[in-house]
Amino acid sequence: MRHVREVMRMHREACVPMREIARLTCLARSTVRDMIVRFDRWGLAWPVPSEIGDIDLEGRLYGASGVKPGRRKLPEPDWPVVARELKREHVTLQVLWEEYQTEHPDGYRYSRFCDLFRRWEGRFPLVMRQSHAGGEKLFLDYAGDTVPVVVDRRTGEVRGAHIFVAVMGGSSLSFSLATWTEQFPDWIAGNNAAFAFFRGVPQLLVPDNAKVAVIKACHFDPQVNRGYTDMARHYGTAILPTRPRKPRDKAKVEACVGIVERWLLGRLRDRIFYRLAEVNAAIAECLADLNDRRVLRQFGKTRRQLFDEVDAPNLKPLPEEPWTHAEWRRCRVGLDYHIAIDRHHYSVPRRFARREVEARFTASTVEIFLGGERIAVHMRGNGNGRHTTVPEHMPSSHRRYGEWTPAKIREEASRIGPMLSLLMEKVIEAKPHPEQGYRSCLGIIGLERRFGAQRLEAAALRALEIQARNYPSVKSILEKGLDQVPVPQSPEQEPIIHSNIRGSSYYN
Template identity: 45%
Template sequence: MRKIKEVLRLKWEVGLSARQIARSLSVSHSTVLDLLRRFERSEITWPLPEIDDSALEAALYPGNPETRVERPLPDMAYIHRELARKGVTLQLLWWEYKQNQPDGLQYSQFCQRYREWREKLDVVLRQQHRAGEQMQVDFVGGSLPIHDRETGEVLQAQIFVAVLPASNYTFAKVCPSQSLRSWIAAHCDALEFFGGAPEVIVPDNPKAGVTRACRYEPDLNPTYADMASHYGAAVIPARPRKPKDKAKVENAVLVVERWILAALRNRTFFSLREADLAVREAVEKLNNRPFQKLEGTRRSLYETLDKPALKPLPPKRYEYAEWRKAKVNMDYHVEVDRNYYSVPYQLVGETLDIRFTDGLIEALLRGKLVACHPRATGRGRYVTQIQHMPAAHRRHREWTPSRLVGWAESVGPQTVKLVTTILEQKPHPEQGYRSCLGIMQLGKKYGLERLEAASARAVISGAYSYSSMKSILASNLDQAPLPAPPDEQATPVHQNLRGPEYYAQGGQ
């Protein structure tokens, strides 16, 4: 339009010829002549009256009204929604459009009209997301204060947000912290809320989920990777300092901050459950709120797009598990939280991956399960499976307190008293097994008769140990007369001892 007005100005004000005007404006001579003829045929005069550019263009280039055909336009909102479905293309949608409208737009105009319509949407909505492909997650920057009625302390609770990008269907949950346990529990709740699992989970790079952030090969927390594997999803963290990689959840975080946290700013919460219910109610309203530039709501789009495309959830919810590495000790046990669990003795010296839940301990070697135990409570407990022990240790394990006492009864009453006392003095009977087995070997070496005599001397002396028995037998003390018990020994006669008569007379 600017050149049309300039042509008219140079002709009627400056008085240039058509060729001069063409050279001045870098257009063809025929174009200038055609424009001047159209102007002369029109009812417009120079100088130009009050007329806008579109009216001037319509007056000079009216086209051919008799041949102009108004073609039916497609439903652009429907096309935009259908493109979010997996495998749907513009060419397929154009073919379906032409089946219903044979006189409709051709493919190039169809695509051009859709692109022009899409440019009018928000920048975020222009992104193409496949239904059921992603779940983007993040924590809200702000916190929600939770007041303790008894102590008055204030807990700054965190808000976890998850969104399905194709429909913008949003989930939010109040968490006590941004710890790994809260992070995993929030993911499980989100997947159950959505009723299915996506192909990809896109988080930021929080310490709970990513142990080492990297643009190309980030290291995931093993628990996070284990949780994703349980639901058949892959975790692809956003690149550091690239929020557009998860633009949908970034927008959802802003919505939660402005429409939920801000709306709840004047309420006082006294429990996490109370705050979580308030947030869930607000999110429900958000998901049912109509779009401003599209038809429908987040919920309606979710039910038509994302819900059918999500993978079904496994029958059992993911059980929170932590991972660590542990080296197998010489006693073929690994240590987890000050308790000890057996593994096959052939793995002594190996470093294993330990996966432990609230009730189970699993040991894996290069991804293969090698041992599984119920988790022990307390500290210093040993959990041992017999099949993990070498043959010699299994034979030792077969001995029990009752069996050892039964053997002692076959020797004699003094040996029974010795063995019973050794087992009772130890914090755990198994700790006395080795001493008792050593005493049995002494019986094989010196004979059961001498062993019984040595046991009698040890009992009188209070020497309840294998080393004392060995010393007695090696020194032949078992063949010497036994000393009198301490309470039966006579008081020695000495001139300095006053005797009971002295004290009976009051010390006279």
């Protein structure tokens, strides 16, 4: 700021020589002389009116700052276009200035180009400087780029591995994990791994509004995924999603994603990976260099040192067991009092048939709830189309039928008699599949209640003699009393003697 008022006061009121004015104001005599000449040239009155400020007075004498009088006007870049191009990946002001120079070789130099752009950019709304307390917030996101992984060495098939990123708000200690997808199970796996890496739990988790975290985005009251809420409750933390379309709310992790993409992906670009574990091992090596050896200039310490001082003392302890990923699904119980989850059927108590229930399933268990009350729990089965049934869930009639097994059928048949036991074996052997003969066996054994064990044993003998192998035949024998009638013996046939018949002696 040129001391125009002070110079003119000493010149006009005190009549101080120019040499002395220059000494007292630490200005050159030529500067003092030029200032007085400019003041007289513009015909300004002394004293200067109070409504004219120092900046306004200097502008009247010297014009706008940074503009040299008489210099030709240089071509002005299209600053909105420059700002949009800067948002694209790998584009810098240096690149844009070189393109500007190609079109206008006599245009602004690089320093002036940057100066004018920053001045134009300064007209936009100010950005709030965020400060985060130690151990308060953990910012979470996925990087935009992926790491190529060869999943089939013979065909060369390549699959992209997504990079999960977590960064502590206080120290900027960063963590990354490669996952196959960005879906909910991998999202939970990334959260669990991050808590284990930081050896503690922050007070708040700050994700964006991705569907894995937020079901319905809202500026005032976002609806967080139920499974993600359960995970936060298990760890004793809370979830604070960012505002929709406000990436500056999580500027910490956005900056970290950029660092990870440059720090990790740039170093791993020429490496070939065949397993996801290889990618995570390489990421761990790069993160050790970023967190433990790279010094932050504004603090003079590494991220790890800042974490140990700022964040670590304020983190909550980890629970004894990590959170197990669970999914929720609404199901309707069928007429067979089972629900289907991933091509496997699980039973519920028979009184809840046709009711709509909620199933919570993990990698190892399936829990079924109705109105918030758990009504059944099972071990997780494979998606093979089979059934997992608890006997207590079945009606008594179904339970009796379901309890019949080949061993129990043989046991009941042998209790009645050996002929019936032999008949049961013949019935089962006559069917293409053993289970197809169960109902016939159950029906035959059930005839004991009507006709008694002794008659049933005799009927089994009669059925074996006449080659009967089904329930209707045995029932008919009993109803007609054939079990009490001996089987007629066929008469012995005399041998035929004829000259054309050689007889058995011929083959001796």
